[in-house]
Amino acid sequence: MLSNEEVAQTIIQQFGDAVSDFDDPFDLLTVSVTREQVIPLIQYLKEQPSYQISFLTDITGVHYPDSSGREFCVVYHLHSFINNFRVRVKVYLSKDDLHVPTATKLYLSANWMERETFDLFGIIFDGHPDLRRILNMEEMDYHPMRKEYPLEDATREDKIDALFGR
Amino acid sequence: MTTDELDIATKTNVPARNDETPVQYVNELTTLNLGPTHPATHGIFQNILQMDGEKIVSGEQTIGYIHRAFEKIAERRPFYQITTLTDRMNYCSSPINNMGWHMTVEKLLGIEVPKRAQYIRVIMMELARIADHLICNGILGVDTGAFTGFLYLFEERENIYEIYEEVCGARLTTNMGRIGGMERDLSPTAIRKIKEFLVRYPKVLREFENLFNRNRIFMDRTVDVGGISAERALSYGFTGPNLRAAGVDYDVRVMNPYSSYQDFEFDIPVGQSGDTYDRFMVRNEEMWQSLRIIEQAINNLPEGPYYADAPQYYLPPKQEVYKNMEALIYHFKIVMGEIDAPVGEVYHAVEGGNGELGFYLISDGGRAPYRLHFRRPCFIYYQAFPEMCVGSTLSDAIVTMSSLNVIAGELDA
Incomplete structure (x- = not known):
């Protein structure tokens, strides 16, 4: 069985300053990585023979409008069937430069996951073979999962945000 | 070609x-x-x-024709109201979605669910898996021109839905269970119905298998149709029966057991070539295994409470609400969605009808999730469909699509 510390140590040795923010909420190793090193990191985890973290479970995005310079986050969930080990890899992006390299060259499944993330958040995956909207219609000119589009009509005054915990 | x-x-x-x-x-x-x-x-x-x-x-x-923005809606809803959104994803096996969501929240809150509730959940999830697989396999028969098997199985789906009705009051969009356990204990009627189902269903399933498994026409239509290699299937993110048909024995129930699945003995069927026939056979065999699990669970159903001691999240019994001040307060706070969840980041996966159904939940300490993402197995593996059908005939493509069990609700969320 792989331990979180062991994998974290190897990643630090291999990638040095490019990786940061190690954490393991609910026993799931979480690591942040720079945009340049994200694909090398995923490839390293996939090809390292003792890890074989070679299944891409999920790609999604998160929007943090209040943290300046790190407004958007792309989250990758990776899984090793051999070792039953999961890793969460995060890439933080600034809202002025929403580019991240595509993972489609490593995983075919990344295709639609990245399209969905683009559709909902507007994050551009460089090198993606077919980066179009997938769930929403093509004519749509905004990315609906961003926090600046609140679900309810912002002009309504009878609904107070605090009551809904936001 | x-x-x-x-x-x-x-x-x-x-x-x-x-x-x-x-x-x-x-x-x-x-x-x-x-x-x-x-x-x-x-x-x-x-x-x-x-x-x-x-x-x-x-x-x-x-795709996207029935995209209902569940992830966006969930950012405005208290946790217990999100269950109704999960119903509407894979509507052929809603209880699995419901339980998966409850378990995600319980993981975030650190609630330990009593054994009895876990066993009841297992029973309901396995019934849901049978309902899901029997629809897929029955419809596969219809798509190859055999209507009879579908009718045999569909009668049994009706019986499963009657069990749902007995347990939660609904049939399709079940909203079953609560955060912290089940909303009510299994009634004697429910237990009787489950036991009757366990007696009746094997006969029907055997009859169905006799009709299909070695049927010349059915085999001609499905063997070597829409096959995919294990390597390609993994790269495409296949999970569940479709991945197992290609020969990879990945099952969340075994690899990361949840809700006491480690207590039960069951096999994981795998196929070889990943073609339509293998997918059909894997689903059939999984129904037998689900029956085994239900039998073990119902016979060893532990005594004890059916909900966790988590008054902040589990609605108190109605009699208490009228007599007891704390109960009244919690009742009010829960219904109004005024419970603050702790800060945290959780990924929880369950074995859904179609594969790994994941819930990625980020809570910022508010009353609704900061971000909730559903890993929908259909959405991920359906992108392989062109590769699986190119070069085949249209009628083969229909059969391939049918055996992939693509559920539009899950596809679009």
Whole structure:
């Protein structure tokens, strides 16, 4: 069985300053990585023979409008069937430069996951073979999962945000 | 079909009679819209196929026709109200979605659910898996031209839905269970119905298998149709029966047991070639295994409470609300969604009807999730469909799509 510390140590040795923010909420190793090193990191985890973290479970995005310079986050969930080990890899992006390299060259499944993330958040995956909207219609000119589009009509005054915990 | 064959099929010049110039047949492709409301798609999604005669040259999917923005809606809802959103994803096996969501929240809150509730959940999840697989396999029969097996199985789905009704009051969009356990204990009627089902269903399933498993026509239609190798299936993110049909024995219930699955003995069936026939057989065998699990769970159902001691999240009994101040306060706070969840980041996966159903939940300490993402197995593996059907005939593509069990609700969220 792989331990979180062991994998974290190897990643630090291999990638040095490019990786940061190690954490393991609910026993799931979480690591942040720079945009340049994200694909090398995923490839390293996939090809390292003792890890074989070679299944891409999920790609999604998160929007943090209040943290300046790190407004958007792309989250990758990776899984090793051999070792039953999961890793969460995060890439933080600034809202002025929403580019991240595509993972489609490593995983075919990344295709639609990245399209969905683009559709909902507007994050551009460089090198993606077919980066179009997938769930929403093509004519749509905004990315609906961003926090600046609140679900309810912002002009309504009878609904107070605090009551809904936001 | 290889490109050489394609060339032969399309570029053959028919020799001219007499002294006329030879007739040149140009390679002309037909565009076929399969869907969005085609009866064979079993849901609302579109495949734009380029057809060369009866053969498929390329395919492209358009999805999103029933996209309901669940992830966005969930950012405004208290946790207990999100259960109703999960119902509407894979509506063939809603209880699995419900339980998966409850377990995600329980993981975030650190609630330990009593054994009895876990066993009841296992029973309901396995019933849901049977309901899911029997629809898929029954419809696969219909798509290959055999209606009878579908009718046999569908009667049993009705019985499963009656058990749902007895347990939670609803049939399709079940909203079953609560954060912290079940909303009520299994009634004697429910136990009787489950036990009756365990006696009746094997007979029906055996009859169904007798009709299909070695049926010449069925095998001709499904063997070596829509196959995918294990390597490609993994790269495409297949999970669940479709991945196991390709020969990879990945099952969340075994690898990361949740809700006491480690207490039960069951096998994980795997196929070899990943074709339609293997997918059919894997699903059939999984129904037998689900029956085994239900039998073990109902016979060893532990005594004890059916909900956790988590007054902040689990609605108190109604009698208490009228007599007891704390109960009244919690009742009010829960219903109004005024409970603050702790800060945290959780990924929890359950084995859904179609594969790994994941819930990625980020809580910022508010009353609704900061971000909730559903890993929907259908959405991820359906992108392999063009690869699986290119070169085959249209009728084979229909069978392939049917055996993939693409549920539009789960596809679009």
